[in-house]
Amino acid sequence: MNTLYYFVLIPMVYFSFTVFFVGTGIRLVKIFRKPKQSTSLQIYPEKRPQWLWALHDTFLFPSVRKHKPVLWIFLILFHVCLLLLMIGHLELFGEFRIFQIIPHEVFLGKGFVGLILCLAVLFFLFRRFLSPVRELSVPEDYYLLILLFLIVLFGSQMDWARRWYGYEELLVEDYRTYLLSLLTLKPELPYNVINSGHSFMLVLHVFFANLFLIFFPFSQSMHSFLSLPMNKLRRG
Amino acid sequence: MDPKTREDLLKLFQGKLNEAMTFYLETCTRCGVCIEACHVYASMGKVRYIAAYRQEIVRRIYKKYFKARGNVWPSVGDAKELNDMALEELYEAAYSCTGCRRCMVYCPFGIDTQMIMSIAKLLLVGAHSEPEILTLLADTSIEKGKSLDIFKESFLTGIKKLEKDVVKKWKMEAGGTPIPMDVQGADLLFVALAGAHSIIPTAAIFNAAGENWTLSFFEAVNFGAFVGDPGRTQLILDRIVKEAKRLKVKEVCICECGTAFRVMKQLAGKQPFKVSSVTEVHARYIKEGRIQLDRSLLNGVVTYHDPCQIARNGDVIDAPRYILKHLTNHFREMSPDPKYNWCCGGGGGLVALGEETLDFRMKSSKVKADQIKRTEATTVVTACENCHTQLCNLNDHYQMGVDVKFLSSMVADALVQK
Numbered sequence: 129m130n131t132l133y134y135f136v137l138i139p140m141v142y143f144s145f146t147v148f149f150v151g152t153g154i155r156l157v158k159i160f161r162k163p164k165q166s167t168s169l170q171i172y173p174e175k176r177p178q179w180l181w182a183l184h185d186t187f188l189f190p191s192v193r194k195h196k197p198v199l200w201i202f203l204i205l206f207h208v209c210l211l212l213l214m215i216g217h218l219e220l221f222g223e224f225r226i227f228q229i230i231p232h233e234v235f236l237g238k239g240f241v242g243l244i245l246c247l248a249v250l251f252f253l254f255r256r257f258l259s260p261v262r263e264l265s266v267p268e269d270y271y272l273l274i275l276l277f278l279i280v281l282f283g284s285q286m287d288w289a290r291r292w293y294g295y296e297e298l299l300v301e302d303y304r305t306y307l308l309s310l311l312t313l314k315p316e317l318p319y320n321v322i323n324s325g326h327s328f329m330l331v332l333h334v335f336f337a338n339l340f341l342i343f344f345p346f347s348q349s350m351h352s353f354l355s356l357p358m359n360k361l362r363r364g
Numbered sequence: 365m366d367p368k369t370r371e372d373l374l375k376l377f378q379g380k381l382n383e384a385m386t387f388y389l390e391t392c393t394r395c396g397v398c399i400e401a402c403h404v405y406a407s408m409g410k411v412r413y414i415a416a417y418r419q420e421i422v423r424r425i426y427k428k429y430f431k432a433r434g435n436v437w438p439s440v441g442d443a444k445e446l447n448d449m450a451l452e453e454l455y456e457a458a459y460s461c462t463g464c465r466r467c468m469v470y471c472p473f474g475i476d477t478q479m480i481m482s483i484a485k486l487l488l489v490g491a492h493s494e495p496e497i498l499t500l501l502a503d504t505s506i507e508k509g510k511s512l513d514i515f516k517e518s519f520l521t522g523i524k525k526l527e528k529d530v531v532k533k534w535k536m537e538a539g540g541t542p543i544p545m546d547v548q549g550a551d552l553l554f555v556a557l558a559g560a561h562s563i564i565p566t567a568a569i570f571n572a573a574g575e576n577w578t579l580s581f582f583e584a585v586n587f588g589a590f591v592g593d594p595g596r597t598q599l600i601l602d603r604i605v606k607e608a609k610r611l612k613v614k615e616v617c618i619c620e621c622g623t624a625f626r627v628m629k630q631l632a633g634k635q636p637f638k639v640s641s642v643t644e645v646h647a648r649y650i651k652e653g654r655i656q657l658d659r660s661l662l663n664g665v666v667t668y669h670d671p672c673q674i675a676r677n678g679d680v681i682d683a684p685r686y687i688l689k690h691l692t693n694h695f696r697e698m699s700p701d702p703k704y705n706w707c708c709g710g711g712g713g714l715v716a717l718g719e720e721t722l723d724f725r726m727k728s729s730k731v732k733a734d735q736i737k738r739t740e741a742t743t744v745v746t747a748c749e750n751c752h753t754q755l756c757n758l759n760d761h762y763q764m765g766v767d768v769k770f771l772s773s774m775v776a777d778a779l780v781q782k
Binding site for chain 2: 159160162163164165166167168169170171172173174185189191192195196199255259260261263264265266267268269271346348350351354355357358359361362363
């Protein structure tokens with residue numbers, strides 16, 4: 129069992145991060161080196177400054193707010209919570225003063241951020257079971273959402289355990305030791321990380337996150353990088 | 365489909381994969397925000413007419429042949445092989461899309477369905493499965509460009525016959541040429557359609573405004589763009605660019621034809637002349653006081669249909685409204701925001717295909733007919749030949765009892781003689 133834990137928590141993490149960074153990098157360079165469209169793809173009437181409106185479209189999804197307000201609420205919640213969780217993960221490496229402007233315990237949001245994210249992902253998933261979004265969806269869309277759900281569920285469970293159930297075996301300091309060791313290329317697995325009652329959750333969380341990272345550069349998740357340049361094309 | 369044909373078609377596909385096209389093919393999350401955007405889906409309710417579904421027909425082939433996972437794990441994205449059945453699906457997707465780009469307004473990323481459909485159309489041309497009539501018309505236009513001398517005489521004779529109708533609309537001063545042709549150093553080259561209705565009213569307005577203009581030998585419409593053939597589109601466009609350069613004009617003015625205007629404005633590249641739509645030019649004459657219009661001729665509510673290629677895709681939005689303000693006191697907007705205006709349902713070559721597409725055009729544009737009815741207008745004005753034909757067909761089919769008019773004709777009819 130320890131070998132399996134070791135494999136998921138160390139070599140597989142290195143492998144998936146390499147695929148994620150190298151894969152995404154190569155794909156983006158390849159796409160941006162393709163010939164530019166010679167004609168305008170703008171939609172009128174135009175609003176200036178166009179770059180500001182492109183940012184507005186990219187980060188606030190105004191067209192979704194207008195046409196699918198319920199979906200918009202979940203989309204905003206999803207993306208904001210995703211950002212907060214990323215900050216939370218950075219804080220597992222060390223303390224960042226900038227994130228402590230609002231003093232908090234790691235993770236931000238007292239466990240509710242993960243809960244909201246779980247609910248948002250479930251909403252996206254069940255939405256795909258209903259026609260006509262069902263007919264539009266392809267397996268990739270379901271796989272990504274299921275993966276995200278599993279990642280968030282097992283990850284949040286560890287947070288919930290500390291916050292809500294008073295589970296004190298696996299602490300932020302343990303994660304910090306593990307993650308910093310990965311970052312400094314001197315990987316080690318502290319005793320608590322692989323031997324506490326919740327270690328299996330950590331292993332599952334990391335396993336699904338690895339799968340997600342490996343799939344990321346080849347999936348529609350690339351919209352996170354391409355949305356801004358596309359919105360800029362539409363705004364002119 | 366034999367392997368050689370498939371290989372050739374995939375080369376054509378590859379040629380379309382520039383940066384923007386790759387953005388569009390890589391990014392769709394199939395979120396469904398575009399569901400209500402397409403007038404065909406809104407009118408007929410069939411899933412295959414949703415923008416994202418249409419795109420997916422092309423995207424599945426992209427996933428099969430242009431993504432590594434097409435070999436490793438094709439089922440994850442429903443990747444599909446390019447075969448005869450796929451061509452049929454491409455035809456259905458491309459020739460039920462009018463290229464209005466209303467869905468682009470809905471999409472959170474701004475994916476351009478018209479651009480993705482241009483791949484479908486090009487593959488159909490490559491497989492000789494496109495609507496033949498469009499290619500034939502495109503080739504005729506190209507041929508005319510190559511051997512202008514053969515057409516020149518008969519064209520000039522034809523134009524001479526129209527001149528007396530121009531004079532009837534606007535009395536010429538003695539010695540004036542009602543329809544000038546081939547004028548070196550003219551300020552404005554007017555590119556019309558093959559039809560008196562496209563030439564006479566505008567000629568009268570140019571003359572009334574005292575414009576130093578000349579009529580092009582070529583018709584504006586670009587069948588190459590309808591059939592989605594970039595080579596033919598460029599050749600048809602080049603005829604006009606060459607003529608404009610030869611005559612050293614300062615401005616090329618495109619008649620009421622959406623596709624012609626957008627193709628000319630966006631594809632002509634940097635040229636020594638500017639490109640305008642005839643609507644913009646007419647609005648300018650009013651603003652400069654070069655023509656005056658009689659506002660008392662129209663009774664009843666008047667509404668304006670924004671042609672997609674001229675308004676949402678061409679930025680001519682204020683000019684027609686400015687003109688209409690000088691033609692009537694009873695103007696009523698069709699849609700609260702012009703960028704959300706429903707397409708008439710006749711673009712993308714569908715009207716050019718005539719009777720063959722009539723039934724589909726009528727069924728797929730019910731939302732347009734309903735939109736017009738809601739305005740309670742008695743006159744529907746537009747500035748595009750395709751839209752005009754389609755709106756007339758809708759008027760008959762849905763018995764709307766409206767008068768469908770060209771904006772330029774209304775301006776010509778309302779000219780105040782000094």
